[in-house]
Amino acid sequence: MHDPDPNQGVSQRGNQAAFAEQPAHSGVGELPTPKERFNLRSLMRGDLGFIPVLLTLALITVYFQITTTGVFLQARNLSNLTQQIVVISILSTAAVLVLLLGEIDLSLAAVAQTCAAIMAVLSVYQNWNPWFAILAGLLAGAVIGLMNGFFIAVLRVPSFIVTLAGSIGYAGLLLLVLGRQTTLVVRDPTIRSLAPTYLNPILSWGIPLLLVALYAAGIWFEQRRRTQAGLTTKKPSHLALQIGLVSAIAVVTVLLFQSYQGVPQSVLISLGVIVAFWLILKKTPFGRHLYAVGGNPEAARRAGINVVGMKLIVFVLASTLAALAGIMLTSRSTAVATQISATLLLNAIAAAVIGGVSLFGGRGSVWAVVLGALIIGSLDNGLDLLNQDQSVKAIVQGGVLLLAVTIDAVVRRANPVRSK
Amino acid sequence: MTQGSASVIESRAPEPQTVPRLQLRGIHKSFGGVQALQNVDFEVYSGEVVGLVGDNGAGKSTLIKVMSGAYIPDEGEILIDNQPVTIASPQDSTRLGIETVYQDLALCDNLDVVANLWLGREAYRDVIPGVLRVLDETEMERRTTEVLKTLDVRIPSVRQPVAALSGGQRQCIAVAKTILRQPKVVLLDEPTAALGVAQTRQVLNLIRRLREQGLAVVVISHNLHDVFEVTDRVIVMRLGQRSTTFNTRTTNPEQVVAAITGAEYRNVSTSDAEEL
Numbered sequence A: 001m002h003d004p005d006p007n008q009g010v011s012q013r014g015n016q017a018a019f020a021e022q023p024a025h026s027g028v029g030e031l032p033t034p035k036e037r038f039n040l041r042s043l044m045r046g047d048l049g050f051i052p053v054l055l056t057l058a059l060i061t062v063y064f065q066i067t068t069t070g071v072f073l074q075a076r077n078l079s080n081l082t083q084q085i086v087v088i089s090i091l092s093t094a095a096v097l098v099l100l101l102g103e104i105d106l107s108l109a110a111v112a113q114t115c116a117a118i119m120a121v122l123s124v125y126q127n128w129n130p131w132f133a134i135l136a137g138l139l140a141g142a143v144i145g146l147m148n149g150f151f152i153a154v155l156r157v158p159s160f161i162v163t164l165a166g167s168i169g170y171a172g173l174l175l176l177v178l179g180r181q182t183t184l185v186v187r188d189p190t191i192r193s194l195a196p197t198y199l200n201p202i203l204s205w206g207i208p209l210l211l212v213a214l215y216a217a218g219i220w221f222e223q224r225r226r227t228q229a230g231l232t233t234k235k236p237s238h239l240a241l242q243i244g245l246v247s248a249i250a251v252v253t254v255l256l257f258q259s260y261q262g263v264p265q266s267v268l269i270s271l272g273v274i275v276a277f278w279l280i281l282k283k284t285p286f287g288r289h290l291y292a293v294g295g296n297p298e299a300a301r302r303a304g305i306n307v308v309g310m311k312l313i314v315f316v317l318a319s320t321l322a323a324l325a326g327i328m329l330t331s332r333s334t335a336v337a338t339q340i341s342a343t344l345l346l347n348a349i350a351a352a353v354i355g356g357v358s359l360f361g362g363r364g365s366v367w368a369v370v371l372g373a374l375i376i377g378s379l380d381n382g383l384d385l386l387n388q389d390q391s392v393k394a395i396v397q398g399g400v401l402l403l404a405v406t407i408d409a410v411v412r413r414a415n416p417v418r419s420k
Numbered sequence B: 001m002t003q004g005s006a007s008v009i010e011s012r013a014p015e016p017q018t019v020p021r022l023q024l025r026g027i028h029k030s031f032g033g034v035q036a037l038q039n040v041d042f043e044v045y046s047g048e049v050v051g052l053v054g055d056n057g058a059g060k061s062t063l064i065k066v067m068s069g070a071y072i073p074d075e076g077e078i079l080i081d082n083q084p085v086t087i088a089s090p091q092d093s094t095r096l097g098i099e100t101v102y103q104d105l106a107l108c109d110n111l112d113v114v115a116n117l118w119l120g121r122e123a124y125r126d127v128i129p130g131v132l133r134v135l136d137e138t139e140m141e142r143r144t145t146e147v148l149k150t151l152d153v154r155i156p157s158v159r160q161p162v163a164a165l166s167g168g169q170r171q172c173i174a175v176a177k178t179i180l181r182q183p184k185v186v187l188l189d190e191p192t193a194a195l196g197v198a199q200t201r202q203v204l205n206l207i208r209r210l211r212e213q214g215l216a217v218v219v220i221s222h223n224l225h226d227v228f229e230v231t232d233r234v235i236v237m238r239l240g241q242r243s244t245t246f247n248t249r250t251t252n253p254e255q256v257v258a259a260i261t262g263a264e265y266r267n268v269s270t271s272d273a274e275e276l
């Protein structure tokens, strides 16, 4: 899934069709081989790149729906499933930012739990106002990110090493913060209610519908500007289909949540994070420069982009998001533990890679997180429903991750000359 | 020298130009014990393509790097439109209107043509003035299409990642990228190296377009065929010095090769080449 935004996809195809009428290729005398390679690539990497992932998700759904005799797709279970993947989704968004840069952050899970512990200690032992405690947790994340970023961007130590060392160090910090306690129960009602709250029907419908309306307005506005500028535009039928599809997904999702207890606040928060970063990556110079640095750092530097600054910002953002994930985790489980979860980090990175974010930088979209987390969450949830042992779950998840990474590597190899 | 370049201007430009766009005088540059450039003069006029040729290690790249601000000369002066300037960094060079197309392409494979062309100088649109600004994709795409049309660069789609383009198309995008800054001088170090025949033609065509736009163009090339196809003058570097200048229309490859290798130098220099 390179970019599930159908908007972008249609415009690309539209352009290609328009240019194809010019004798561009014939005049140039292009060799046929690179073109064919491009077609294979574009199918895997481009607009339709997310289709295999979507099919995989469909396959998993059908399998569990049959084997659980209909329990899997019940509103109650789907509501649970989406809440189960909130933490992974936020953490995975952090992973996407770092991966796009061509770096990796192995300390995300440790940072998440350490920052959550800082919040918990401030709330429980120091009786801080819950919002200040939460803010302190997020701030701790930002500071840790700055530290990671300093070593990686300024001192140019490989991110793999810095964050691996970091993950060990932050795990130690976690032990230090929690003292001799192995778990610390958070009693503050505000913190505890962050995750398990459901929105009332007005907000449940209002927020998604507002977002869809803004989306439609944005598309219409862009279309109008393109027409005025004399650029190729999409067919109105395409636009209608695109807006219709997004609206349908929104309506069906809300209906589903409403038929259980309503839209979970935690799901809205994680979707909000994803949408926000999608907009940042797509629409702002920061996002553009992030992709540029991931694609070719030297070219980015020559274009006047502050590569060191970009890296610092990204690691700060990633660790702050990790802190948010940790806070949501604490709210859901009502406690923090000294034991760093073994699967959290891997699942976060796996969700990104399964969704099509390249480990080699510069390729992928934050929407990868949704599909990737849904696949990982479905496997987890479905195998739980089938009362499978942790051993089976681990083997299945390992296999899926390996498959995703293999596809990434093979697609990259399909065009060795030009991929960087 | 003056004689040679004057005839070039006559044949190329309607009014004779006497002031070079970019001029270097008495440039010295050494790296430790190695004298890479010794008392080198150089000049390029608006609407002119100069080919810079010479054996490996002759000092071509070093000379280009002095112009692009990558190296600071030990001695000598640089003038733009007869005004002395200081080029102490690549930023200085860019600010003075000198753009360099690097040998290793400075493109991001994962970004589309529009994004690459505008990288680092994106067009913005205010959503909330003073608070929130976003990329103006429409404006960038419009101007990209315009520029590529002016330069007669043909690609399937400006929204295609540059990874999907051919080597020649990529080189053209790299050149077009410099044009967006509306430079006075464009420096190209081996722009056709590693390109096929058709792709080379594409790039040479683009270089002619640059000349038509009134730019001063300097091309380093090892391929004399390309040099003869596209340049107005050929400047030969030898052992860190400028050895000979040819008017492309009145010379032939054998004479240039002789000047490059230093063989039978005296014999040739009597006809078209002038000694410096």
Ligand SMILES: Nc1ncnc2c1ncn2[C@@H]1O[C@H](COP(=O)(O)OP(=O)(O)O)[C@@H](O)[C@H]1O
Pocket (backbone or CB within 6 Å): B031, B034, B035, B036, B054, B055, B056, B057, B058, B059, B060, B061, B062, B063
């Ligand atoms: N950065 C450098 N450090 C040391 N020597 C250099 C450097 N750059 C160029 N030289 C030397 O200067 C001479 C000219 O090199 P160069 O300008 O690259 O030649 P050309 O591009 O004509 O092949 C060579 O002897 C080369 O070894």
Ligand SMILES: [Mg+2]
Pocket (backbone or CB within 6 Å): B060, B061
């Ligand atoms: Mg060289």
